[in-house]
Amino acid sequence: MDCKSRSSTCIAPINIAVIKYWGKSDEEQIIPLNDSISITLDTDYMFTKTTATIGPEFTQDSIVLNNEQGSGDGVRFQNCLSEIRKLAASSKHSSTVEKSTWKVAIVSENNFPTKAGLASSASGYACLVFTLAQLYELESHQSELSALARRGSGSACRSLFGGFVRWFHDSQPCIARPIAEAEHWPELRCLVAVVSNTSKSVGSTEGMRRSAETSKLLEHRVKHVVRDRIEDMKMAILEKNFVKFAEITMRDSNQFHAICLDTYPPLFYMNSTSQAIIQLVHRYNQIRRSIKVAYTFDAGPNAVLFLEQAEISRFASVFYSVFGSTPHDQFFRGKVPD
Ligand code: 2P0
Missing domain, CATH: 3.30.70.890 (GHMP kinase, C-terminal domain)
Known part of the structure; x- marks a missing residue:
């Protein structure tokens, strides 16, 4: 591997909604019809673990999800990536700007059943966005990352915060914010x-x-x-x-x-x-x-x-x-x- 390649690994927990999100007013931007409230579980139990690697030698974006090759050109995956790359490209650090043009390889795994109604897309996209932000060394606030995760999956914007979290349907930008910490x-x-x-x-x-x-x-x-x-x-x-x-x-x-x-x-x-x-x-x-x-x-x-x-x-x-x-x-x- 090229010595310029870099990797970052993070984990993100699932969240469970106690007031449900169901229905969007904007499909493309993923804006919900109503506010929702969730509880983010502790990372020791049900979580997604994601490793992101970037390098100048990669010719295309790729994703492996639970040992299965996914589609690196999926719309939501690319929406998240392009938003993160925009942030990286506007960084004041020249090394981050350079990396914003490199392709990325993602390997992601859930330690619980996927797509079985256990919020796997929430932890999955929250983890993707957080891992990429670490990799590009972005100085983004958690709420900025919440908006980016939302472009992957609505409920993911809540998993950027621990404890009790509310996702606002009419905030600008449309993000989640904590109500109270887990403690x-x-x-x-x-x-x-x-x-x-x-x-x-x-x-x-x-x-x-x-x-x-x-x-x-x-x-x-x-x-x-x-x-x-x-x-x-x-x-x-x-x-x-x-x-x-x-x-x-x-x-x-x-x-x-x-x-x-x-x-x-x-x-x-x-x-x-x-x-x-x-x-x-x-x-x-x-x-x-x-x-x-x-x-x-x-x-x-x-x-x-x-x-x-x-x-x-x-x-x-x-x-x-x-x-x-x-x-x-x-x-x-x-x-x-x-
Ligand atoms: C929730 N659910 O609030 C509700 C309760 C399922 C039932 O958020 O289309 O996977 O990716 O934004 O986030 C499931 O919806 O849907 C969900 P998209 P998502 O947790």
């Missing part, structure tokens, strides 16, 4: 129940396009529901009010999947195991006489369960007795369980 609510934990490893049949981009075109419920959600829900969720997080947080999380997941069903032809992301998990959580909360556990499902059947630290062992054993396996413990702060 703000250390008792809040999340369990991931992988119901299926298989890729979804209709991807999120196509699914949300179809919903935006056909679902009246999505129209109603954007006009009459999300704005208040965003404010309520923000307060629940800032107040560390688990009961409020949990109810809004479940209601928003349910409304998202109702929109999927209201889409024509309909989208089915959850399966019968997902529905059994929903029933179990409601029954568990009923028996505990308070909301102790919340579920949320993205564009796939896998469940993400939120609960406070004190509830984990009790709930995990009930879950095990019903499903014969325990959901994986995920942490926001890489803390070892007590």
Whole structure:
């Protein structure tokens, strides 16, 4: 390899939306119809690891994703690259300007099922943008990188920040910003129940396009529901009010999947195991006489369960007795369980 070649390796975590993003007002720029709120998981668990190499000897951009050769000329990949290169070309450092013209080789890997509704594109594009920024030694602010990651995949703009994050649909530029750091609510934990490893049949981009075109419920959600829900969720997080947080999380997941069903032809992301998990959580909360556990499902059947630290062992054993396996413990702060 030419001695001028340089590499950089980074990891980026997934984020789980508690107020969902579903539908765009601008497909090309990836501008969402509504604000969303998510929680970025700790990097010790589910993450994407990306190595980017640039060198004058490379003749084309290339990408290998989970050991499979991808298409280096994919529109979103190229959108991210060209934005990063523009920044590099306007750098005051001549070495960065020189590197902005070189082709790039990307090798990226997820340590969890890809395209199974576990936010792999979020961590994937956040990691790509962050790794390239390191490689070009850009002095960009995190919010600038958030806007770049958005051009790869909408939800990726949220993974540039840790903790509790809000993506604004009408900010200029359209970016995510933190609401609170992960350390703000250390008792809040999340369990991931992988119901299926298989890729979804209709991807999120196509699914949300179809919903935006056909679902009246999505129209109603954007006009009459999300704005208040965003404010309520923000307060629940800032107040560390688990009961409020949990109810809004479940209601928003349910409304998202109702929109999927209201889409024509309909989208089915959850399966019968997902529905059994929903029933179990409601029954568990009923028996505990308070909301102790919340579920949320993205564009796939896998469940993400939120609960406070004190509830984990009790709930995990009930879950095990019903499903014969325990959901994986995920942490926001890489803390070892007590
Ligand atoms: C979310 N999801 O807020 C919602 C909930 C899935 C359900 O963001 O077209 O992969 O690349 O912007 O970011 C999935 O959408 O879609 C998603 P594009 P993306 O997390």
